[in-house]
Amino acid sequence: MMNKLSGKKFSLFAALSLVVIVAGIILYSLLGFNTAPDRRKSYTFEVKYEMLLQVFDQEDDLCDLCETNFEKGGVSYKSREITSSIDASSFSNTTDMVLVYTFGADADVTVLDDCARAVNAHEFTDAEGTQTAFVHASYHANSGFAFSTAAWRGAIAIAVAAFVALAYLTIRFGVSCGVAGLVCCLHDTLFTLAVFAITRFPVYGFMPVLYAAVAAFVSVSLWMVLCIAMRQNFKSPDFASLSRSEIVRETVKRTRKPFFAVAIVFAAAIAVIGAIGVAGTALSILPALVGVAVPVYSALLIGPEVCAMLQKRLDKWRASKKKGYVGKKKAAAQESDPE
Numbered sequence: 575m576m577n578k579l580s581g582k583k584f585s586l587f588a589a590l591s592l593v594v595i596v597a598g599i600i601l602y603s604l605l606g607f608n609t610a611p612d613r614r615k616s617y618t619f620e621v622k623y624e625m626l627l628q629v630f631d632q633e634d635d636l637c638d639l640c641e642t643n644f645e646k647g648g649v650s651y652k653s654r655e656i657t658s659s660i661d662a663s664s665f666s667n668t669t670d671m672v673l674v675y676t677f678g679a680d681a682d683v684t685v686l687d688d689c690a691r692a693v694n695a696h697e698f699t700d701a702e703g704t705q706t707a708f709v710h711a712s713y714h715a716n717s718g719f720a721f722s723t724a725a726w727r728g729a730i731a732i733a734v735a736a737f738v739a740l741a742y743l744t745i746r747f748g749v750s751c752g753v754a755g756l757v758c759c760l761h762d763t764l765f766t767l768a769v770f771a772i773t774r775f776p777v778y779g780f781m782p783v784l785y786a787a788v789a790a791f792v793s794v795s796l797w798m799v800l801c802i803a804m805r806q807n808f809k810s811p812d813f814a815s816l817s818r819s820e821i822v823r824e825t826v827k828r829t830r831k832p833f834f835a836v837a838i839v840f841a842a843a844i845a846v847i848g849a850i851g852v853a854g855t856a857l858s859i860l861p862a863l864v865g866v867a868v869p870v871y872s873a874l875l876i877g878p879e880v881c882a883m884l885q886k887r888l889d890k891w892r893a894s895k896k897k898g899y900v901g902k903k904k905a906a907a908q909e910s911d912p913e
Contacts, residue, residue: 598768647685789865
């Protein structure tokens with residue numbers, strides 16, 4: 575049934591893919607992807623102080639000191655929070671307090687450094703001039719979304735692997751398999767991106783590239799499963815009565831179990847990574863399942879027909895070359911005896 579469906583309605587599936595891809599390109603050009611709010615780079619300004627500042631009602635003075643220096647430097651904070659922190663380095667296990675200011679990525683590091691110096695140099699004293707507590711201010715950068723860089727590098731690595739696999743397909747299984755694999759790979763990459771552009775599914779700004787790379791790699795992997803079966807069937811005497819284009823279609827029909835087994839393995843791997851990852855990972859990884867579903871569609875309904883058409887043309891070309899070939903000895907005899 576799958577064989578007949580893919581053969582008779584190939585034009586319908588090709589038109590459907592073309593419509594989706596073109597619509598995705600148009601929507602992406604007009605609206606881009608629906609990017610979820612990324613956690614961008616930010617800065618945290620922390621002041622640790624002893625609880626004695628609470629006893630002497632000097633916490634507000636500490637806040638005023640910090641914020642006055644921020645205002646002088648021309649920077650503004652996004653949030654302020656006071657929390658307690660156990661000082662593990664203390665034998666008495668005392669509880670210190672932490673005053674935390676959060677700044678955006680555009681904060682001037684020089685100003686934050688000057689503020690830290692001013693706070694550290696300030697002495698909090700009581701009415702008699704005795705120092706009430708020690709404070710220590712510092713700042714550090716928050717790198718933002720931890721796996722953004724890894725996602726880009728992963729996408730490049732997957733794309734390179736897909737390219738190498740395509741080259742192997744062409745050398746190992748012939749031009750028709752290599753070209754059909756390239757068509758599926760490009761189709762799956764663009765189709766996957768189009769799905770996110772059309773559905774407006776929220777994604778982190780850097781993740782669509784990873785989804786497209788996953789689709790490309792899965793596409794080549796699934797197509798390789800079919801190519802291995804095709805190569806075996808080309809040599810099998812059971813298929814001697816069929817043309818190569820017919821063998822391609824028949825192979826798809828008989829290779830469903832290993833084909834879907836590989837697809838399920840890819841889907842399960844993505845699902846497990848999304849499930850066991852830290853908070854927020856699932857929302858970033860699980861959409862990559864689209865990069866598995868799309869290659870299944872193209873490898874069953876588009877790739878075999880492209881390969882069959884190419885194989886049919888190659889068979890005709892080989893037959894014409896073979897028909898016109900007279901052999902070296904016969905050609906030499908014809909030259910020596912023109913009559």
